[in-house]
Amino acid sequence: MANTFQIERSDKGDVRVLALDGYLDAHTAPVFEKAIQDEFESGRLRMVVDCSRLSYISSAGLGVFMSFIEEIREAGGDIKLAAIVPKVYQVFEVLGFPALFEIEDSVDAAAAKFGKGQGV
Amino acid sequence: MKNWLIAAAAALTGGLLLLWLFPRYDGSSLNWKQQFGRQEAIRMTREVAALVGVAAPEKAHAAVRVRSDRDLRSALKDFPGSEVLSTFPYLLTDVRLTWSGQPQEFQATWASDRRLLTMVWEHAPPERTGAASSQEPDWLPLFAGGTASRYKPVASAVASPAGVRKAWEWRDSRYPDVSANVEVLLKQGRVVSAGVGVNYQSATLEKSRQASLARFGFAIGAMFVFCFVVIVLMLVVFFSQLARSREYLKFGLRAILAVALILVLMTVSGNAWDEVIFAQQQAQQQQQGQQQVRGPMMWLSFYLGWALLAAMFGIILGSGLAVTPPQYVARWSSLALLLRGKLFVRKLGSDWAKAWLMGLPLAAIPLLVAASPLSSSHVSLYTNPAKLLAVPTFLGASALAWGGVGFFGFLWPLSVARIRNPWLRFLAVVPGTWITWVTFREILPSSEVWASLADAALAIALYWVVFRMSGVLGVIAVEVSSIYAAWTFAWAHQPAAALQSQAWAAAGGWVLIAGGAIAIAAWGRQAGELEAEREFSEARARLSKSEREKLNAEFGVARRAQEGMLPSAAPQLAGYSIAAACHPAREVGGDLFEFLTFPDGRTGLIVADVSGKGVPAALFMTLTKGMLASASHHARDLGSLALMLNQHLHTVCRKRTFVTMAMGVLDPSSRTLEYLRAGHNPILWRKASNGETNYVAPPGMALGLTSNVLFERNLRTETLHLGSGDIVVFYSDGLTEAMNPKRELFGEERLRDIVAGWNGGDADALRRSILEAVHRFTRGAEPSDDLTLLVMRVVETN
Secondary structure, three states: OOOOEEEEEEEEOOEEEEEEEEEEOOOOHHHHHHHHHHHHHOOOOEEEEEEEEEEEEOHHHHHHHHHHHHHHHHOOOEEEEEOOOHHHHHHHHHHOHHHOOOEEOOHHHHHHHHOOOOOO | OHHHHHHHHHHHHHHHHHHHHHHHHEHHHHHHOOOOOHHHHHHHHHHHHHHOOOOOOOOOEEEEEEEEOHHHHHHHHHOOOOHHHHOOOOEEEEEEEEEOOOOEEEEEEEEOOOOEEEEEEOOOOOOOOOOOOOOOOOHHHHHHHHHHHHOEEEEEEEEEOOEEEEEEEEEOOOOOOOEEEEEEEEEOOEEEEEEEEEEOOOHHHHHHHHHHHHHHHHHHHHHHHHHHHHHHHHHHHHHHHHHHOHHHHHHHHHHHHHHHHHHHHHHHHOHHHHHHHHHHHHHHHHOOOOOOOOHHHHHHHHHHHHHHHHHHHHHHHHHHHHHOOHHHHHHHHHHHHHHOOOOOEHHHHHHHHHHHHHHHHHHHHHHHHHHOOOOOOOEOOOOOHHHOOOHHHHHHHHOOOHHHHHHHHHHHHHHHHHOOOHHHHHHHHHHHHHHHHHHHHOOOOOOOHHHHHHHHHHHHHHHHHHHHHHHHHHHHHHHHHHHHHHHHHHHHOOOOHHHHHHHHHHHHHHHHHHHHHHHHHHHOEOOHHHHHHHHHHHHHHOOOHHHHHHHHHHHHHHHHHHHHHOOOOOOOEOOEEEEEEEEOOOOOOOEEEEEEEOOOOOEEEEEEEEOOOHHHHHHHHHHHHHHHHHHHHHOOOHHHHHHHHHHHHHHHHOOOOOEEEEEEEEEOOOOEEEEEEEEOOOEEEEOOOOOOEEEEOOOOOOEOOOOHHHHHHOOOEEEEEOOOOOEEEEEOHHHHOOEOOOOOEOHHHHHHHHHHOOOOOOHHHHHHHHHHHHHHHHOOOOOOOOEEEEEEEEOOOO
């Protein structure tokens, strides 16, 4: 299995978009964790994770979302999820993630949700 | 992509530079002027032998060697304009014919312009019965050619124990110390030896040699110390690493095997013969023929010498791999692929191709420096022209790219691993390497210090670029390619037709190799690369045998402890059959199943999955189990039980991990199953009444993710009213996500089909059947996740 995983960074207004590409599992989770940490430490608290090219996520990957979310929300920011493919969305749903994160169909829709002021 | 462009552009530039600069600045094309090839040399030698009386039989072995007389060339500097010296050639070709029967060895030495310089028979020429002594050739023209008239006889028919001697001399008009002699030795009317030689005593030559030694003695001394230290380090690393892992030893051994291939090539092509024969002759000369040097001994020492080289090569590579820090292990992967014979892998082709192309600019660098104002002489790319006529093996021999491999394979990774400060690292490694490089390459005259330093610096820089592009394999490939290319150019510029056609063939070969590597890079298979990388990381992580055994023993204890924690038997409930199984993916796992008995007599059926696998998950699993046991005493109902668990886990896990759980509480008398799904896989319920089999998935978040507020808001408890014959299956995602070799998942559908179509027997039988189906599906592939299964069947009552 080629555990390839890449993150593409871009911006939509003042919202940081992290586009995930590939497999997010125990091997590649540290990469993602570092990325979120970097954004958080540089003060970019509004993040949208573009999951359109995320083909697989394991519990380790899910754990990454959880690791910083509380701090980010306390600081007034949030992580919103966008464009999750059905197969991956199923995993999110089984675990109950939709209750924790705002999940939108597109990056634009997710970014727009920030416009209303604060995060969750 | 960028690397390909760089390599292609560099190759083009290098090729053009070579075309333009080679004939102007390379010593081989300026000086050698070889007019004949190997076959012709042998033929000429046979003719000369016939000329003096005995024809060598067809099956005589021929050994050919090319050498240069460097002293003569430097003497020309001391005696500029010496008419005598200038008639002597730069390059000498020795041909030695040996045959048995009436054992005989005949050797002739030729100048590159086909002039015969010497000939000699090793054994007394055999008596020819009946035949008149062959006509004595006219010696002077034979050896002196056009300058015959300059020679004056100094000895005619002087008798000595060795035979009858005739000699002529030509003394240089400008330099009385310089003279040329033609000497012929006859025995019993037959020529034993004949030849022309030059004599000169150069006091200044001696002086300048000593001067340069004094000047560079320091550098040479420093170089030797440096190399000595590096070699000692290498040996220490290699033998100490042997205790840790045999992977490095295996790697080194494969490298040695590669060298063995070269030896085979040398033997088969006859080049080995060449070297042994002349080595034997040299040894005999040194011993002054006192003792016949045994042929077999020479062969043995030849192969032993190569074996030693091979061993050193293997040691360099093995120890280099052992000290490479983790971030550079990937640089070894293509070499590992090559040594394991996995040739058709894209990474291998790509790395090789790019490095191969870079061989052209590497060969051009010395010429560039020679053409620049830094240098006023030409390049001697080949200090040893011995391979001019010995084609196949030079390529292989030069594949033992010591400098490149020694530095990039061993020294530099060692310094990265051991020396923190980058400046210190630079100082420790670069100056020594630089001096070594300069001294070994010997491309420009040692008097041109700046030019030599510049050449070495540029070469090291280019090697660096190649190393970054293509790793250790690239360093080897670029060196081979540059030598290959340079030799091709050297042959192309010799007058001999045989050598020029050799050049064309070689050029074709170079292009073929480049093309082949590019083809592999484009159309080869992907797989191997990761295998090689994984092999390395496993090798590096591999512990010594005793450490491994200790760890395995501890794992064994942990596994047994964990197995002991799981319920040993399913609860015996009248009217119900229950069975469960749990298979961790590794020695210990993060899944659990549990049976609880509540104070009110109800039975809890729980399956849980800690996110992750292995030891960390197992620790949280144990914790969860403990929490479950205690909470079950205090909780009023299923919902509050879940809240208690969530609260505790949220605090303890601290978002590092979470636990999913499917919990059912069975009331045997009312046949209800109160069910809660905390982020876990939904349970499967087959209703006997209407034959429907469906997944039941009420909302619920995983435990430990968030505080109770949000958790409770998203939690629903569902009550299933079971009928006689109903089946309920709890499982973890290790079951539905079990993968077969084709990377397909077992999936929910397959599980549903098995349960839906079941009319076999009790829960235990169904459990076994499901596990068997999974096992068959995965075809024995290693499980990637812990697998848990709990089956409950309501016994059929009529």
